[in-house]
Amino acid sequence: MLTNASLISEIKNIISQSRDNAVRSVDYQRTLMYWHIGQRIFEEEQNGEERAEYGTYLIKYLSEQLQPEFGSGFSYRQLNWYRQFYKTFPIMSALRTQLNWTQYKLLTSIDDAHKREYYIAESVKNNWSARQLERQINSSLYERLLMSNDKESVLAIAKGELIPNDASQIIKDPMVLEFLGLKRESAYYEKDLEESIITHLQDFLLELGNGFSFVARQKRIHLDGDDFFIDLVFYNRLMQCFVIFEIKTHKLTHEDLEQLQMYVNYYDRMEKLEYENKTIGILLCADKNNSLVKFTLPEENKSILASKYQLYLPTESQILEALKTEFDEFKKDQK
Template identity: 35%
Template structure:
């Protein structure tokens, strides 16, 4: 063991920096391997497609290739009949090699398969691919975001951000908000109270954070503020790491009402005064309602000088008791999904 007394004072700073560089190199190596693999798959798919079109090779060629490549490279996965068909589809879907190189080769192969299987629009595929790169989505998260229609919900909240925030923050904040938010990971009855919704979201905070998006850090629920001797409680308080600001969320189990914006303006002002650091950006308020009417929201936010957004949310309604026992549990569905993924890996 090294003698700590003989170690220079700046040794541990150097060690910390060195560890960071090694970790970065490991990550880059993984990314590089993935990039080369996806490009190889695209090139194989392109060549198979070309030969089938130009020389009229039949579909049987895929079977022959799968058998011969698996025999030649027994240590390599990925040359199954099924995966070779994916390669051909991949090349047919994206004929531009430069686009594949710059975007799609940056995300894992099974992410690309999910994009092809779930989406028809090239515009949507590109959007989800770039979001995967920016936010580091796993394949399961990517599939969930596609199935929940995130592309159509992102940036759709009604806000006054363009008037109340600096330009750079306004644009980013607008894009981070959704409408509606998809809370299908919880089930509540039609007459659920506000506290039931709040408790359900806190119990499933990991799913809630995934739906909110990357960058939200949970600060607390029923967060206490004292103003001139009176107590006030914020439903949910977050801090956003990219926006560098607090985010106040007020939950409502009813349609939006004009007075909600006044209450939110008070909360935002209080957080700015009591919690906001001098280097933080202005606090943002989000009112989450069961429903809303466009013109009423527009009028309510029109003269507000605090940044406020209004969105709706969708819940998975609780099933009648007689049906609950006949449906698979979350644990059963996860086990089935894991079994399918193992089967795909073995085929590959």
């Protein structure tokens, strides 16, 4: 027999799940309503002789007729959104029940189809809220992954069609840590950055991406009387390996890389199980010299990566410049 506590717990879970399902159902029905309205507006526009002028008149007229009775959800601006929503997602059966209207509004503003597909796949797979989706779009997540990978692989990994086999396929460079609330101008120690990451662990995991879980902070390693402490240890279930983070608030040096290599070697020899893949080490640094990284590490290196962090959201021009630099370096390496 169930105890009273177990019975209450089960019933509470049933109530919570039912409420969540009801909210999702209402959200989806509202999304479908907006899609159908957008479809009718678009179809009516196509029958107008002067399409651009008629479209403006039509939406303005509809707003005047609908808003007094149904409220601000049918303002001129909102009706324009519904029309654009239909144009962006013309196949109703392709709409995802896991996404709400706020998320679709964010997705509708993305012109690039590949980029939009990526955010849809990631939102569904990771159960992102609208706030989380907005943050990932604003932090240029898609573009940052493209710096180390190609469009097809980024999209395939997001859809679950491809299992990442290289750390560069899932580790972003730069990492955007604006959620830590640290000022760009402030001088601070590595322990300050580490403590702030732990305080905002959920946001940091979101920035890390798929498959990460937290393992340890200041992991102690004892080697013949000497103690060493690894800043942060995570595990990635997609790649089936430990991921070690060392935080440096200065421009990285070859000594930093050598220290991290020692930690990676220790985990591979002492912590890793036979079926697991090799440990990955990430130097999260304030600045880096790509040539120093390239020539300090072996040519076949896939275990150690350096990722620059920034404490503010990147601008579009910064992302474009970073992509151009990455492409120029790639062309240089091919010569």
